[in-house]
Amino acid sequence: MADKCDLCLLGLIILSSLLTGTSGVDDHVFISSGENVRLSCNNALSDCKSKTTWFYYNSFSHSAVVELIKLGIMKKDIERHERLSLESDCSLNIKNVTEEDYGSYTCRQYVNGQKQGTDARVSLHVLHVSVSPSSSSSSSSSSSQTEISPGRSVTLSCQLYLYTGLSCDDLVSSEGFELLWVNQTGVDLKTDSRYQILSSSYQYHCFIITLTTTLLNEDNNREWRCQLTHRNQLKTSVRYTVKYSGEKTVLEEPHNVSNTKVYQYH
Template sequence: MADKCDLCLLGLIILSSLLTGISGVKDHVFISSGGNVRLSCNNALSDCKSKTTWIYSNRFRHSAAVELITGGKKNKDTEKHERLSLEFDCSLNIKNVTVEEDYGLYSCRQYVNGQKQGPDADVYLHVLHVSVSPSSSSSSSSSSSSSSQTEISPGRSVTLSCQLYSDTGFSCDQWVSSEGVELLWVNQAGVDLKTDSRYQILSSSDQYHCIITLTTTLLNEDNNSEWRCRLTHRNQLQTSVRYTVKYSGEKTLFSDRFVKTFTHWLYSS
């Protein structure tokens, strides 16, 4: 009886391996907007550069699949060709990732003598991005791969929206429950801001976005404070975006002091 069970288990393992081979290799990569990312080609052949084609698709944008790399060479007709490069191991590099152009499904395909070899290696690229409510900003704002700063003032309400852009075909709720994806707002010490009544934290979702918003009224002591939107996948930190509070009044105060000091020096000379 035990031998039969062992044979059944072995059969299930072999069947699982065959099904994985048929469906192809799938990977998930998480990056914050503005960052650089490397997508691995898990089905690469030896001397793969001349044999590799990378294909991009995005169901949310309803655009046809686009060949970014064909036979190891970049397709210059694509919008993002200047930000792409192909590594010696046939992985795809993307610089300055944007939510407008880059999140979605990437498929690495191998050809030999014009014949497709094996299944595609699929990589889902998920992009994390933070935006500030327009009414919260009193002057200019800037963002980078890991942080953003907006000049605002104490006493004002600020709302930060952290969005994870994905194109898996599943709703955010389904994905969270099956894959253990979680978005959190934390302070510099890594403490969940849900534990502080000062902050209103709300989660929402649709088919292509997981969203978590933070709303609070700024205090004087918030100047130079840092809040982070953190993304974890199966309890492992994948990426985060920092938001640093910078009060615009500091620039004005500095400028006034500089003018007064310069004027006093000018008339004293």
């Protein structure tokens, strides 16, 4: 039993050394699902491609560190390897981001098998919107179109997959994060009685805010936006636009409204 505990402790020490560099501050990148994102490797050496290894870890869905790229070579046994690429400056590109991509990314440099410098860490947070009733013919939630009949109720769920060691309550009270549903002019839809807005959160990794309403004839071309703010500054946003086509209503796929925002906090 003691040997087993020693092995567990050793595993935790290795994991901690992998994910915790000495730079002290992570980069935090916010992106909407369906967009492309570039994660910077701030510790890159010259001619870095053959020296760079990228790791991924998500304590909420993975029990072990995943090696995405080893010394510049893509790991082909990774399910999402076709969406990943390594740039000449050793930044990591992720195409068509999904909510499953959120987590902690670590860039490490090696020379002759020896680790060089400090690790560059990036925490990726993903804003994702889904709609119900869902389309049975859609291939994925991030690229689906949902057809419903006019007059029916529709619910849009906006979810922030947030990777951090703080609880959601702490992030709201101390860090000032907020999710809002707004109209085309930026007015908070909580002020309009025709919309039901509900907020909830899991303990550590995400917020959810839902919008429920019954579609009206005048909703054709109406836009609703879910936006993430940090201390009243917009970080990223996703919009849904209602389009009437014949006797059916089509909710268009989400679009990122703002550019990717990167910031640092202690």
